[in-house]
Amino acid sequence: MTRILLCGCFGKMGRVITQLVADRPDCEITAGVDLQCDPNAAFPTYTDIYAVQETVDVIIDFSHPSLLSPILGYAAQNGGIPVVLCTTGYSSEQVEALKAAAETQPIFYSRNMSLGINLLIELSKKAAKVLGDQFDIEIIEKHHNQKIDAPSGTALMLADAISSVREGETQYMYDRHAQRKKREKNEIGLHAVRGGTIVGEHEVIFAGNHEVITLSHSAQSKELFAVGAVNAAVFMCGKAPGLYDMSAMI
Template sequence: MVNVIISGCSGKMGHVVAQEIAARNDAKTAAGIDLRPCACDFPVFSSPSEVTVPANVVIDFSNPSVLQPLLSFVKQKKLPIVLCTTGYDDKQIAALKEASREIPVFYSRNMSLGINLLIELCKKASQVLGSAFDVEVIEQHHNQKIDAPSGTALMIADAISETRSSETHYVYDRHSQRKKRESSEIGIHSIRGGTIVGEHEVLFAGHHETITISHSAQSKEVFAAGAVNAAVFLAGEPAGLYDMSDLLK
C-alpha cells in the first residue's frame, strides 16, 4: 500500500486525485497540504513543514509558488514526489532537476497517457515528414486556466523540435507581424473558454496535404489516474528524474 500526501488537496484536481486514490486498493491518502480548508477524511496541513503524518510519496497539483517549500520537505524526508503543476520558470525547473539527484522526482506537464502517446506519434511524424511540413499546435482549455500556452502544448512543441535537424523557434501570435511564415517556425495557439477540459491538435501542413493528430480530454480523471499511477510507480524507484515515458516502457 502506497501512502500518498496530496499537495493542493482543496483544489479541483486535488479532489479528483483523492477520489481516484479512494477507488484503488494499491494506494491511500495519508494527508493533504493546502492553505484552504478542506472537508476531507484525512488530515490537512497548511504547509509542507507542518506535516507530521508518515507517507511514501507526494503528489502535487497546486501552484508554482509552492515548489521550493515542497522540495525542501521531500528532500528532508527522502520522499519521492510527483510534480503535476504547470507554469514553472527556468529556475524552478533547474531546482527540481537538482532535487532529483537526491530523491525520485516525476515531472510531467501532462499526466494523461493518451497525450504522451500523441507526443510519440508527433515525434514519429516529424521524423518522417521533415521540414517540408509546417507545424502548428492548437490548444484549448477552460476559461479558468491561468497559463498560456499550456504546458502540454510546449511539451508537444519541444518534442517535435528535438526531432528536427535544423533549429526551430516558437511563434505564439502573428497579428503583430506582417511577413510570410518561416519553415523554422512552430506555431502555438491558445484558446480559452467555457469548461473545456483540454484539447490539443497538431497540424502538419505540407504541399496539398495536411495531417492532423489530436487528443481530447473529457474529464480531469485521466490526469488524476496518471498521477496516481506515477506515484505508485515512483514509490519503489531510486533517485532520478522521471516522466511519462517511463510509464510507457
C-alpha cells in the same frame, strides 16, 4: 499500501484524486496540503507542508508553481520522499531546479499525466521526422476559461518533442498577429484558446503542399489526469534518485 501526501488537496484535481484513491486498494491519502484546512476532510490537512506530521511514501502535487521549492525541500528533509509533480506553469528556472533536485531524490515530472497525450507526443515526433521541413507545424490547444497559463504545458511538451527531432534551431511563434512577414520554415506556431469548461484539447497540424495531416487528442474528463498521477505515485514508491516521466512508467 502507498501512503500519499496530496498538495492542492482541495483544488479541482485534488478532489478528483481524493475520490479516485478512495476506491483503490493499493494506496491511501495520509495527509493533504492546501491554502485552508478542513476539519471535516477524510485525512489531516495543513496549510504548511513543513507542519505535516504523518509518515508518507510519496507526494503528489497539483497545487501551484510557487510551492515547488517547499515541496522539494520537505521531500529532501524527510529522507528523499519521491515527488510526483503535475503542476504546470513552472518557469525555466524552476524546471532547472527540479532537475537538479532529481540528482539526489526521485522526481516524477510530466506536464500532462495522460497516456493518450504521451502517445500523441510520440506520433508527432515520428511525423516530424518523416515529413521534415516540407511541412509547416502549428499547435492549437484549447482549455477552460479558468486556466491561467498559456500556452499549456502540454502544448510546450509537444513543441519541445517535435523540436528535438528537427534539424537546426526551432523558433516558437506565439504572437503571429504582431509579425508582418511570411512564415519561416523553422517556426512552430502555438495558439491558445480559452473558453467554457473545455477539459483539454490539443491538435498538431502538419501543413504541406496540397495536403494537411492533423494529429489530435481530446480529454473528456479530468479523471484521466488523476489516474495517471496516482499510477505514477504508486510507481515511484521506493524508486532511486533520478528524473522520471511517463515514458519510464509505460
